[in-house]
Each structure stands twice: as structure tokens, then as C-alpha cells.
Amino acid sequence: MKKRILSAALLGIAAFIACSPAALNPQGLQGLTSSVSITKDQWGVPHIRAKTDLDAFYAQGFIHAQDRLWQMELNRRIGAGRLSEILGSSALEQDKFLRTWGFYKAAETAYPALEPRSKATLEAYAAGVNAFITQGNYPIEFGLLGVKPEPWKPTDSLVWAKMLAFDLSGNWGDELENLMLVKKLGVAGYNALKPEYAKPYPTIVRLEDYKGKITLPNLEGTPKQSMQLSVTLENAMQHVQKIAKGLYEELGIGFQKGLGSNNWVISGSRTASGKPLLANDPHLSFQAPSLWYLADLKGNELSVIGASLPGVPGVVLGRNEHIAWGATNTAPDTQDLFLLEIENGAYKTPNGNVQLQTREEIIKVAGKEEKFNIRSSEYGPIISDLGLVKTELPNNQAFALRFVALEPNDTTLDAFLGFNYAKNWDEFKTALRRYVTPQQNFVYADTAGNIGYYAPGKIPTRNWDSNFPAEASKGHNWTGYYNFADLPNVLNPREGFIVTANNRTLPFTATIPEFSTYNEGYRAQRIRELILENNQHTIATMRAAQADTYSVVARELVPSLLALKPQSEATQRLQNAIRNWDFKANLESTGATAFAYYYRELTKVLTDELEQPYWNEPTFIIPAFTKGSPYCDNKNTPNLEICNTIMQNALENGATALEQQLGSNVGNWTWRKQHIAQFNALIGSNPTIGFFVNRSIATNGSLQTVNVGGYNQDTFRQRSGPSFRSIIDFSSLNSSRYIHPMGQSGDPFSRNYNNLLPLWRDGQDIPMSQASSDWGSGVVLELKP
Numbered sequence: 001m002k003k004r005i006l007s008a009a010l011l012g013i014a015a016f017i018a019c020s021p022a023a024l025n026p027q028g029l030q031g032l033t034s035s036v037s038i039t040k041d042q043w044g045v046p047h048i049r050a051k052t053d054l055d056a057f058y059a060q061g062f063i064h065a066q067d068r069l070w071q072m073e074l075n076r077r078i079g080a081g082r083l084s085e086i087l088g089s090s091a092l093e094q095d096k097f098l099r100t101w102g103f104y105k106a107a108e109t110a111y112p113a114l115e116p117r118s119k120a121t122l123e124a125y126a127a128g129v130n131a132f133i134t135q136g137n138y139p140i141e142f143g144l145l146g147v148k149p150e151p152w153k154p155t156d157s158l159v160w161a162k163m164l165a166f167d168l169s170g171n172w173g174d175e176l177e178n179l180m181l182v183k184k185l186g187v188a189g190y191n192a193l194k195p196e197y198a199k200p201y202p203t204i205v206r207l208e209d210y211k212g213k214i215t216l217p218n219l220e221g222t223p224k225q226s227m228q229l230s231v232t233l234e235n236a237m238q239h240v241q242k243i244a245k246g247l248y249e250e251l252g253i254g255f256q257k258g259l260g261s262n263n264w265v266i267s268g269s270r271t272a273s274g275k276p277l278l279a280n281d282p283h284l285s286f287q288a289p290s291l292w293y294l295a296d297l298k299g300n301e302l303s304v305i306g307a308s309l310p311g312v313p314g315v316v317l318g319r320n321e322h323i324a325w326g327a328t329n330t331a332p333d334t335q336d337l338f339l340l341e342i343e344n345g346a347y348k349t350p351n352g353n354v355q356l357q358t359r360e361e362i363i364k365v366a367g368k369e370e371k372f373n374i375r376s377s378e379y380g381p382i383i384s385d386l387g388l389v390k391t392e393l394p395n396n397q398a399f400a401l402r403f404v405a406l407e408p409n410d411t412t413l414d415a416f417l418g419f420n421y422a423k424n425w426d427e428f429k430t431a432l433r434r435y436v437t438p439q440q441n442f443v444y445a446d447t448a449g450n451i452g453y454y455a456p457g458k459i460p461t462r463n464w465d466s467n468f469p470a471e472a473s474k475g476h477n478w479t480g481y482y483n484f485a486d487l488p489n490v491l492n493p494r495e496g497f498i499v500t501a502n503n504r505t506l507p508f509t510a511t512i513p514e515f516s517t518y519n520e521g522y523r524a525q526r527i528r529e530l531i532l533e534n535n536q537h538t539i540a541t542m543r544a545a546q547a548d549t550y551s552v553v554a555r556e557l558v559p560s561l562l563a564l565k566p567q568s569e570a571t572q573r574l575q576n577a578i579r580n581w582d583f584k585a586n587l588e589s590t591g592a593t594a595f596a597y598y599y600r601e602l603t604k605v606l607t608d609e610l611e612q613p614y615w616n617e618p619t620f621i622i623p624a625f626t627k628g629s630p631y632c633d634n635k636n637t638p639n640l641e642i643c644n645t646i647m648q649n650a651l652e653n654g655a656t657a658l659e660q661q662l663g664s665n666v667g668n669w670t671w672r673k674q675h676i677a678q679f680n681a682l683i684g685s686n687p688t689i690g691f692f693v694n695r696s697i698a699t700n701g702s703l704q705t706v707n708v709g710g711y712n713q714d715t716f717r718q719r720s721g722p723s724f725r726s727i728i729d730f731s732s733l734n735s736s737r738y739i740h741p742m743g744q745s746g747d748p749f750s751r752n753y754n755n756l757l758p759l760w761r762d763g764q765d766i767p768m769s770q771a772s773s774d775w776g777s778g779v780v781l782e783l784k785p
Contacts, residue, residue, distance in 0.1 A: 025135060026781055026782060026783045026784060027784050028784065028785070029058075029062075029131045029783055029784065029785055030127065030130075030131060030134075031058060031124070031127035031128070031130075031131065031785075032055055032058055032059075032127075032128075032131070032783060032784070032785040033051075033052060033054070033055055033785060034050070034051045034052065034055055034785060035051075035782060035783065035784050035785070036048060036049065036050040036051075036055050036056070036058070036059040036782070036783040037049045037050075037780060037781075037782055037783075038059055038062075038063055038780070038781040038782075038783065039772065039775065039778050039779070039780050039781075040778045040779050040780075040781070041774075041775035041776055041778040042775065042776030042777050042778055043294075043743075043744065043752070043755065043756065043766050043776075044067075044743060044744035044745060044750075044752035044755070045294045045295065045296065045744060045766075045775075046060075046063045046295055046296065046744075047296040047298075047770070047772070047775065048060060048063070048295070048296065048297045048298065049298050050297075050298065050299045050300075051299070051300060052299050052300050053121075053299030053300055053301055053302040054120060054121065054124040054299070055124070055299065056297045056298060056299035056302055057121050057124040057125045057128070057297070057299075057313045057314070058124045058125065058127055058128035058131075058783075059128060059297075059783055060125060060128065060295060060297060060308070060313055060314075061124070061125040061126060061127065061128025061129040061130075061131075061132075061152070061313065062128040062129065062131055062132050062783060063128075063295075063781075064128075064129065064293060064308075064310045064311065065128070065129045065132035065133060065152075066132055066137075067293065067310075067744055067745050067746055067747075067752075068289060068293060068310035068311075068745075068746045069129075069132065069133070069138065069139055069142075069149065069746070070138075070139040070141040070142065070746055071289055071310050071311075071746050072129070072152075072156075072310050072311040073142070073147070073149050074682060075159075075160050075163070075310070075311050076156040076159060076160070076311065078098065078163060078251060078253060079098070079103045079104050079107065079156075079159030079160060079162060079163050080098070080103075080104040080159065081094075081095040081096070081097075081098035081099035081103075081104070081361075081363070082095065082363075082364075083095050083098075084363050084364065084365040084366075084370070085147075085363075085364045085365070086145045086146075086147050087145075088365065088366050089365050089366065092363065092365055092370060093243055093246075093386075094243065094246065094247055094250075094251070095363050096361075096363070096372060096386060097240075097243045097244070097247065097386055099361045099363070099374065100374050100381050100382075100383055100385070100386055101166075101381060101383070101401070101403075101406065102374075102381055102406055103159055103162040103163060103166065103405075103406070104155065104159050104162075106159075106162055106405065106406045106407070106408070106410070107155045107158040107159035107161075107162050108155050108158075109408035109409065109410070110158050110408070110409065110410040110411070110412075110413070111154055111155060111158060112409075113408070113409035113410065113411050114411060114413060114414055115411070115414045115434075117414075117417065118413050118414050118417055119154070121313050121314065121417060122154035122157055122158075122313060122413075123154060124313075125154075125157065125312075125313035126151075126152045126153060126154055126156075126157070129152035130151050130152050133149050133151065133152065139746060139747065140747075141683055144683065145683075156311065157311055157312050157313065157413075158410075158413065160309060160311050160312055161312065161410075161412055161413065162405050162406075162410075163253055164309075164438065165334075165403075165404075165405035165437045165438040166253065166254060166255070166405065167253055167254060167255060167284065167285070168255065168329045168331065168438040169255055169331070169334050169335050169403070169405070169437075169438055170254075170255030170256075170257070170331070170335075171333050171334065171335035171336065171466075171517065172335045172336070172337050172383075172401055172403075173241060173244070173255065174467070174517065175335075175336070175337050175466075175467065175468055175469050176237055176241065176337070176469075178190060178194065178467050178468055179227065179229075179468055179469060180610075181193055181194065181610075182468075184609060184610065185609060189609075189631070192620065192629065192630075192631065193606070193615070193617065193620050193631075194519075194617075194620075195519065195619050195620065195623075196519065197503070197504040197514070197518075197519045197520075197521065197619075198519075198521065198619065199508055200521075201503060201504070201520075201521025201522070201524065201525050202499065202503060202504075202521055202524050202525060202528055203503065203504045203505065203506060203507050203508070204441060204453060204455075204488060204498065204499065204500045204503060204504070204505045204506070204524075205453070205488050205489070205490050205493075205505060205506050205507060206490075206493060206494070206495065206507065207507040207508075207509075208493075208494050209490045209493045209494060210490075210506065210507050210509070212485075212486055227339065227468070227469065227471065229339075229397065230395055230396070230397050232388075232395045232397075233384055233395065233397045233398070233399065235387065236384045236385075236386070236387030236388050237384055237387055237399060238387065239386070239387035240383055240384065240386045240387045243386060243387075248285070250682070250685065251682065252285040252286070252287045252680075252719075253285075256285070256720065257616075259283050259284060259285070259329070259710070259720050260283045260328070260329065260501065260502040260518070260523065260708060261280075261281065261282040261283045261284075261327070261328035261329055261500075261501070261502060262279070262280070262281050262283075262328060262500070262501045262523060262527060262546070262706060262708075263278070263279060263280040263281070263282075263326040263327065263328050263441065263443045263499075263500050263501075264278075264279050264443065264497060264498060264499040264500065264527055264531065264545075265277070265278040265279075265326075265443040265444065265445050265451045265452075265453075265497065265498050266278075266451070266496065266497040266531065266537050266542075267449065267451045267492070267496040267497060268449050268730075269496040269535070270496050270497060270531070270535045270536075270537055271535075271536070271537045271538065271731075272536040272537065272538050273538075273729070273730075273731030274731070275449065275729070275730040275731040276445035276446075276449060276450075276451050276730045277445075277537055277538075277539070277542055277727065277728070277729055277730070278324045278325075278326055278443060278444075278445045278451075278726075278727070278728040278730075279326070279542045279545065279546060279725075279726065279727050279728075280317055280326025280327065280328075280443070280724070280725070280726050281546055281722040281723075281724065281725040281726075282317070282327065282328060282329075282722070282723055282724055283708050283710075283720060283721055283722055283723065284720060284723040285719060285720045285723075286677060286678060286679045286680075286718070286719055286720055286721065286723070286741065287679060287680065287681070288679040288680055288681040288684065288693055288694060288695055288742060288748075288754075289681070289742055289743070289745065289746040289753065290679075290723070290740050290741055290742040290743070290744075291309070291723050291724075291740075292307040292308070292309065292316075292723060292724045292740045293307070293308050293309065293310050293744060294306070294307060294308070294738060294740065294744065295307075295308045295315065296770055297314075297315070298770070301421065302320075302420060302421065303320055303321050303770070304318060304319070304320045304420045305318050305319060305320075305768055305769075305770055306318015306319060306726065306738065306768070307724045307726070307738070307740065312413075313417070314416055314417050314420050315416075315419075315420055316416055317724065317726065318726065318728075318738075318768075319728050319733060319736065319768075320419075320420060320421070320422070320423075321447075321733070322422070322423040322424065322446055322447055323419075323422050323423065323424070323425075323428060323444065323445065323446045323447075324444070324445050324446075324728040324730070324736075325419055325428070325442055325443065325444050326442070326443050326726065326728075327440040327441060327442050327443075328440065328441045328500045328501065328502055329438065329440060329441070329502060330438075330439040330440055330441050330455050330457070330502075330505065330515055330516050330518075331502065331516055331517045331518050332438075332439040332455075332457065332459050332515045332516060332517065333459070333460075333466050333515075333517055334403060334404040334405070334437060334438065334439065334457075334458075334459065334460065335401065335402070335403045335404075336379075336401070336402050336403075336460075336462070336466055336469070336470055336478075337399045337400070337401055337469040337470065338377070338379040338380070338399065338400045338401075338402060338469065338470045338471070338472050338476070339397065339398075339399060339469050339470065339471045339472065339473075340377060340379075340382070340397065340398045340399070340400055340472050340473075341396065341397060341472070341473050342356070342395075342396050342397065342398055343396065347377060347398075347472055347473075348472065348473040349472055349473065349475065350473070350474070350475040354377070354378065356375045356376065356377055356382070357375065357376045357377070358373050358374070358375050358376075359373070359374050359376070360372070360373055360374075361373075361374055375398075376400070377400045377472075379400040379401070379402045379470075379472060379477070380400045380401045380402040380403065380406060381400065381401060381406075382398045382399070382400050383399060383400070383401045384397075384398045384399040385398065399469065400472075402478065404436065404437045404457075404458050404459075404460065405436075405437045405438070407436075407458075410436045410437065411434040411435075411436055412434070412435055412436045412437060414431070414434035415431045415432060415433075415434040415435035415436075415456070416431075417431075418430065418431025418432075418434060419431050424446055424448065424450075425444065425446065425450055425452055425491060428444055428452075428454075429454065432454050432456040432484075433456070433484055435456040435457055436457060436458050437457050437458060438457065439455055439456065439457030439458075439459060439515065440455065440456070440457070441453065441455050441488075441500035441502075441505070442454050442455070442456065443498055443500060445728065445730060446730075447730060449730075450491065450492055451491075451492060451493075451496075451497070451498060452489070452490065452491040452492065452498075453488070453489060453490050453491075453493075453498045453500070454487065454488070454489040455487050455488040455489065455505055455515060456484065456487060457487070458481045459481060459482045459487070459515055460478040460479075460480070460481055461478065461479045461480045461481065461482060462476070462477075462478055462479060463475070463476060463477065463479055464476040482515075487515070488505040488506050488515060497531050499524050499527045499528055499531065500524070501521075501523035501524035501527055501706075502516070502518040502520070502523070502524075503516070503518065503520070503521040503523075503524035504516055504518070504519075504521065519619050520618060520619055520704065522552040522553055522618065522704040523552075523704060523705070523706050523708065525552055526548065526550055526552050526705070526706050527545060527706055530544075530545045530548060530706075531545070539727050539729055539735065539736075539737060542727045543727060543737070543763060543765065544763075545706060546706065546707060546722070546725055546727070546763065547700070547706075547707050547763030548584075548705065548706040548707055549584045549585040549586055549592075549700045549701050549702065549705045549706070549707050549709070550582075550583050550584050550705060550706070551583045551584070551585060551592075551595075551702055551703070551704065551705050552704065553599075553618050553622065553703060553704045554581075554583045554595050554599075554702075555583050556622045556626060557595075557599070557602075557621070557622060557625060557626070558578060558581075558583070558595070560625055560626055560647060561575070561578060561595075561598060561647065561651065562575060562578065562579060564644075564647055564648055564651050565648075566651070567648070567651075567652060568652065568655070569664075570652075570655040570656060570658075570659050570664065571651050571652055571655045573655065573659075573664065573666055574594045574597070574598065574651065574654060574655040574658060575651070576666070577590045577591050577593075577594040577666050577669060578591045578594050578595055578598075581594075581595070585671055585675070585700060585701055585702035585705055585709060586671065586700050587670065587671055587672040587675075587698055587699075587700055588670050588671070588672065589670065589671045590666055590667070590669040590670060590671075592671040592675075592702060593658070593662070593669040593670065593671050593673070593674055594654075594658065594669060596671075596674065596675075596702065596711075596716065597654035597655070597657055597658040598650055598651060598654040598655075599621075599654075599703075600614070600654065600657075600713050601649070601650030601651075601653045601654045601657075602621055602625060602646070602647070602650045603615055603616045603621060603713065604650075605621075605624065605631065605632060605646055606631060608634050609631060613713070613714075614713045616703070616713060618703070618704060624643055625643055625646070625647055628642070628643050629643055632645070632646045661674075662674075671698075671700075671702075672698035673698075674716040675698060675699055675700075675701075675702070675709060675711060675716055675718060676696050676697070676698055676699070676716070676717055676718065677696060677697050677698075677699040677709075677717075677718040677719075677721060677741075677761070678694070678696050678717050678718065678719055679694065679695045679696065679741065679742055679754075679757075680694045681693040681694060681748075692748050692749075693748045695742065695754050695757060697757055697758070697761050698761075699718055699721070699761055700761070700763075701718075701721065707721075707722065707763070708721055708722065709721055722741075722760070723740060723741065724738070724739070724740045725737075725738060725739050725740070725760070725765060726738040726768060727765070727768075728768070733770075734767070734768075734769040734770060734771045734774060735767075735769070736767075736768035736769070737765035737766065737767065737768050738765055738766065738768040739756055739759060739760050739764070739765040739766055740756060740760065741756065741757055741760045741761075742754050742756060742757055743755045743756045743757070744756075
């Protein structure tokens with residue numbers, strides 16, 4: 001893939017610099033019923049004013065295409081598995097992965113199930129995109145790669161929602177990891193390395209507010225110690241995981257541990273104005289241009305402002321004139337691997353053998369056609385076939401994947417468009433009933449002073465322990481979905497606020513199943529501490545909370561670090577840097593850097609057991625190095641090591657690595673020198689073109705801080721974090737604020753390509769206002785039918 005991009009870049013680099021956009025002709029646009037005014041404010045945010053809602057969505061499609069057409073083109077090609085057409089054979093393996101999962105086919109089944117309003121919205125939006133495409137004013141990337149955009153279709157919008165569900169769901173990988181842990185360490189080892197959510201940390205719905213009761217299904221037995229996988233199947237799945245990792249590293253798609261999000265809502269009883277405040281900052285992979293696109297739309301009924309997705313109509317996160325909403329990932333269990341025992345092309349079930357289905361896919365690669373077959377079952381596609389080399393024939397075992405996002409009749413777009421129009425809690429809940437996947441923690445506030453929370457989505461009920469793969473031959477399957485009314489929710493909680501930060505959704509009650517697969521509550525705990533500091537919250541205190549870099553993880557581990565006896569001047573310098581540290585990972589902090597090097601060494605504790613470099617799971621690391629763990633003993637040495645020995649070695653090795661990198665002058669150990677956020681474009685994967693399209697900036701934050709700054713353990717480079725921030729103030733809705741990293745434009749030579757990046761890094765924001773007096777100087781585009 002990189003060679004193809006490099007050759008195109010070298011051939012077109014002069015044109016890339018010299019070309020200027022062709023003039024737009026916003027006259028005589030097909031499909032528009034009346035004139036639409038689009039005012040781009042001083043930050044590049046479009047404020048769309050139309051006489052009808054459908055014309056507003058048409059204009060949104062036009063302006064999305066004007067600023068982000070290449071990003072939209074790339075997104076739909078990812079969803080359809082059509083990267084090889086433009087990037088060559090290096091993308092073939094990725095295309096096969098995407099075709100096998102079948103995201104685009106799933107998107108095609110979603111359209112017929114949508115409400116008439118949603119279908120009309122999609123058609124109007126697509127017409128707006130196509131009105132821009134027909135003008136021939138394409139971003140320079142199309143010329144560099146010799147691509148001409150095809151007409152936009154409603155399914156092109158729906159498929160990106162499928163890819164977001166893929167980004168926010170990682171259960172299939174967890175099941176394989178859990179199976180590996182049991183195989184290597186037994187059930188006790190699995191329980192130690194994957195502990196339950198710790199009770200000292202907060203749940204989203206508090207015990208005093210919980211009204212529901214669900215009886216847990218009678219699950220079969222204990223973890224699958226008896227599941228025996230063939231060597232061929234194990235190797236195949238390792239290769240499938242390698243492909244998935246490549247998708248994330250090269251395209252920024254797919255679930256990665258360490259991603260998370262924050263949102264919270266505070267009632268008027270705890271604010272200075274007496275009106276609710278709502279904050280949201282979803283944490284997702286960084287990319288150039290930004291994932292999000294800020295927009296303000298007004299039609300005859302529609303009046304909404306917030307974060308939109310290029311390629312998708314409406315506002316995904318934001319507010320209208322009556323309500324506001326924000327979302328974080330629940331990470332529910334919506335994916336399952338099914339082990340199939342296969343004989344003569346059929347798999348075993350308790351009711352007899354069932355024949356596998358096969359379909360042929362054709363992928364165009366550099367003018368040629370590559371044909372391959374995809375096998376599927378009632379449980380979904382056979383993804384293990386992706387890991388078989390050409391010389392291997394499918395063996396008598398295979399893994400099928402069932403995923404809620406691949407099921408037919410997905411009406412999630414109905415829900416999001418419903419939010420755009422909802423006027424109160426009941427209308428918001430009505431919209432939520434149409435929500436399918438990925439399940440999210442939605443916080444809510446309205447002009448009547450209500451605050452609320454709901455975690456909608458289709459969550460399967462099962463007849464086995466779904467922390468591990470299912471076995472079709474034993475009759476394992478989904479038995480239905482949990483009822484909407486039983487999903488986690490609360491309206492106007494007694495505390496007067498709600499916090500979600502990928503923490504446990506429900507209280508600790510034996511009869512309640514937990515929907516979230518996250519098991520860390522550190523950010524949620526810190527947000528609660530900040531909220532409880534006072535009852536006079538304002539936009540300023542909300543902004544400070546979003547920018548907070550205090551590390552609860554460090555607070556837990558530092559006392560035992562400082563109790564160690566330094567064995568060298570280097571270790572003493574590291575300890576001294578941490579001794580006076582305030583646990584905040586700010587740019588000028590030296591303690592943050594020192595702790596990061598020490599913590600990295602601690603996460604190597606399981607290298608001998610798991611044969612992987614790091615086990616970055618604070619829920620294991622904190623108890624192990626504060627209370628002790630048998631897994632501190634290195635199985636590759638004859639001596640018995642205790643956790644104190646590992647900590648002593650981590651101090652010594654961390655100090656050595658730190659001084660090799662930054663020297664012995666503690667003043668040079670500032671966090672800004674190590675912690676760099678990287679925003680890469682697909683065509684920026686080589687240095688030549690990357691110089692023009694990629695961006696980077698030193699950032700605040702660290703692992704598990706509210707202003708999250710998760711990083712690569714080897715390089716300390718940050719590849720994900722707050723992808724959007726909003727603070728919505730119901731005392732004056734036009735005083736609300738929002739921002740995203742990078743900028744509105746996809747053109748690397750536009751001033752709006754990365755004009756928001758420094759503001760975002762420093763915890764600042766711009767007006768989230770529908771009032772023209774707040775827009776500053778801008779430009780006006782008039783679209784005419």
C-alpha cells in the first residue's frame with residue numbers, strides 16, 4: 001500500500017502544491033427546492049439556513065463533500081472493501097477481511113427497514129453530495145491516485161455507521177484472549193488477570209436509583225477449558241487478528257484497548273445558573289482530517305447544532321432548541337465467535353448437520369479481477385478462512401462470527417435523526433427505541449430542567465458464558481435480546497448528576513447482568529471527585545474537568561514506588577521527580593514522564609507467562625503491586641521473585657531507559673518531549689507526502705486521566721484521545737461550546753485544516769452558537785435550485 005501511495009505522491013507532488021480549487025457554481029442545483037444560505041464562520045463551521053428540512057440536509061451533503069469528499073470516498077471504500085481498486089494489491093488482504101465480515105451488505109439490508117423520514121433524509125443528503133461531485137471540483141487526492149468519485153448512494157452513508165460499530169466492539173478478540181489465558185494459566189489465572197469491576201469504583205446508575213430487576217440466565221459451566229482448537233485454526237485466527245491490527249494501524253479502524261470516552265450531566269441543583277450543564281468527549285482514533293465535522297442546520301422544523309460525520313446526514317452529538325445529548329461507549333458484548341465442527345462442507349448442530357453457504361466475491365486490483373469465496377453459516381461469516389494460507393485447505397474446525405451490526409433491519413439512523421427533532425424525554429426515549437448498535441451511554445438534558453441517562457441497543461441473550469467462544473455442536477446460540485425497558489436508565493437521579501466514563505453501568509446486585517465489558521472506573525471516579533467539589537458549576541468548571549490530567553492510577557501506585565530503596569543515582573533522580581509530583585500529566589511535568597517509564601516496566605510483569613511485551617491492565621497492575629500477586633514470579637528464572645523485586649527492577653530499568661532517552665538532567669524530562677499526539681492521513685504513510693498532510697502536537701494527559709492520553713508503550717506516541725468536546729449550557733444554549741482536533745477542511749493547504757488543533761490541545765473551545773453575532777467574520781455561499 002505504501003509503495004503505491006509513494007509513487008503517486010512523487011508523480012503528483014508538484015501539482016499537489018500548485019493546484020488551487022476550481023470555482024464552485026452553486027446555481028441550478030438538481031434536487032434543491034429553494035435557495036439555501038450557508039455561512040461559514042471564522043472557524044470554518046457551516047451554518048445552514050433552509051426553508052425546508054430536506055433542503056437543509058441537501059446543503060449538508062453539499063458542504064460535507066466540499067470540505068471532506070476524499071475522506072467520504074475513503075470511508076465508503078473501506079466499508080465496501082474496495083481499497084485495492086485505488087491502492088493496489090497491498091490492500092487486498094484488508095479488502096478480503098472487510099468483504100468477509102460483510103459491512104456493506106449489512107448496510108444494504110438496513111435501508112428498507114428505515115422510517116420514511118430517514119429515507120427521504122438520506123436521499124436529499126445524497127443529492128447534495130452528488131450536486132458537488134458533478135461540478136468536478138475534486139480534492140487533489142483523487143488526481144494523485146487516478147480516481148473519479150462515483151455518485152453517492154444512501155447505503156454509502158449507512159455503511160459508515162457499520163464501521164463505527166466495528167470500531168466500538170471488540171468482543172471477538174476478547175474471547176480469543178480469554179481462551180488463551182485459560183489455556184496458559186488456568187481458570188485461576190484468567191480470573192486474576194481479568195478481574196471483575198472493583199466495587200470501590202462508581203457505577204453509572206446508582207443503587208438508590210435502580211428500579212429494574214433481571215434474572216440471569218442459567219449459563220453452562222465454567223470457562224471453556226475443554227475447548228480444543230486445532231493448530232491450523234489457532235494459527236489462522238492469529239493471522240486474522242494480525243489483519244485487524246493492520247486495519248487499525250494503517251486506516252485507524254477497529255477496536256483498540258485503551259479507547260474510552262467521558263460524558264456527564266449536572267442538574268440545576270449543582271450549577272451556578274440553576275440550569276443543567278452537559279459535557280461530552282468521546283475518545284476515538286486520531287486521523288487527518290478529523291473524524292468529526294461541526295455543523296449547524298435549520299429548516300422548517302429542524303434546528304440542531306453539534307458534531308456530524310462526513311458522509312452521514314444530521315447531527316450525531318449535540319443539541320437542538322429543546323434537548324441535548326452526549327454518548328460514550330458501553331462496550332457491550334455484541335460479538336460472538338462460534339466454533340464449528342465441519343464434515344463434508346456441513347457443520348454439526350444438536351439437530352443434525354447444516355450445510356455451509358458459499359458466495360463468490362470479485363475484487364478489482366489494478367485493472368484485474370481477484371476472485372475468492374466466502375463461506376457463511378447461520379451464525380455469520382467464517383472469518384477463520386481469512387487466516388488460511390493458499391496451500392492450506394479449510395480443516396474440520398472453523399470460527400464463524402455473529403455480530404449485532406451485521407444483522408438485518410438496523411434502524412439506528414432513525415434514532416439519531418429522532419434525537420435531532422426530539423423536544424422532551426419521552427420523545428428522546430421513543431427515538432432510542434429505534435437504536436440498534438453500537439450500544440452507547442447516552443446522557444440527556446432539556447430546557448425543562450430534566451437530566452437523564454439511557455444505554456439503548458440490541459444486546460443478545462445467550463445460553464453459554466459469552467466471555468468465551470460458543471460451540472455450535474452443543475446448541476449454543478443467541479436466544480433473543482434484552483427488552484428496551486430493562487436496559488440501564490435513570491431520569492433525574494437523587495445525586496443531581498450522572499457520570500459515564502466507560503465504567504460499570506449497573507449497581508452490584510447478583511440478579512443484574514452487566515452490559516458493559518469495561519472493568520475500569522478510574523476516570524469516572526475522578527470526574528465524580530471534581531463534580532462533588534462544589535455545587536456552583538459553570539462552563540468554566542466543566543471545561544477544567546474535561547482538561548483534567550490527574551492520574552488516579554498513579555495515585556494508587558506511587559506510595560509503593562517511593563517506599564523502594566534507590567540502588568543508583570539514576571533511580572534516586574526518578575524517585576525525586578515523582579516525590580513532589582501532583583499526579584497531573586501536564587506538558588511541563590517531569591513527574592509524569594518519570595512515572596510513565598516506571599509504569600511501562602511494571603506492565604512487562606507477564607512477559608514470561610503470556611509471551612507478549614506488555615500487560616497494560618491497571619485492574620491487574622494496581623492490586624499486584626500494592627497487595628502482591630503470584631504472577632510476579634518469572635517462570636524463566638530459577639529464583640522466586642516477589643512483586644517487590646519486580647518493582648525494584650522496574651525502578652532501575654525505568655530510570656536507565658529514561659536517562660538514555662532524555663539524559664540525567666531532570667529539568668529535561670518534560671512530558672511534552674515524550675507525549676506527542678499523531679494525526680495521520682492514509683496517503684501520509686510515507687515521509688514524502690506525510691510532510692504535507694500529517695500533523696502532530698505535544699499533548700497533556702496520560703493513561704486513564706479524564707483528558708485521556710493513552711499512548712504506545714514503546715514510543716509514548718498518542719494515536720487516540722478526545723475526538724470531540726462539547727459543553728452545553730441550558731442557562732443560555734448559544735453560550736455552549738464545542739471543538740474537535742485538526743479543523744473543518746480536508747485540504748492540507750487550507751487554513752482550516754488544523755486551525756483548531758492548538759485550541760483543542762490547550763483545553764479551549766469555540767462557540768456552539770446558532771446566533772450570527774457569535775460567528776465572527778466568515779463567508780456566505782448561496783445554493784440555488
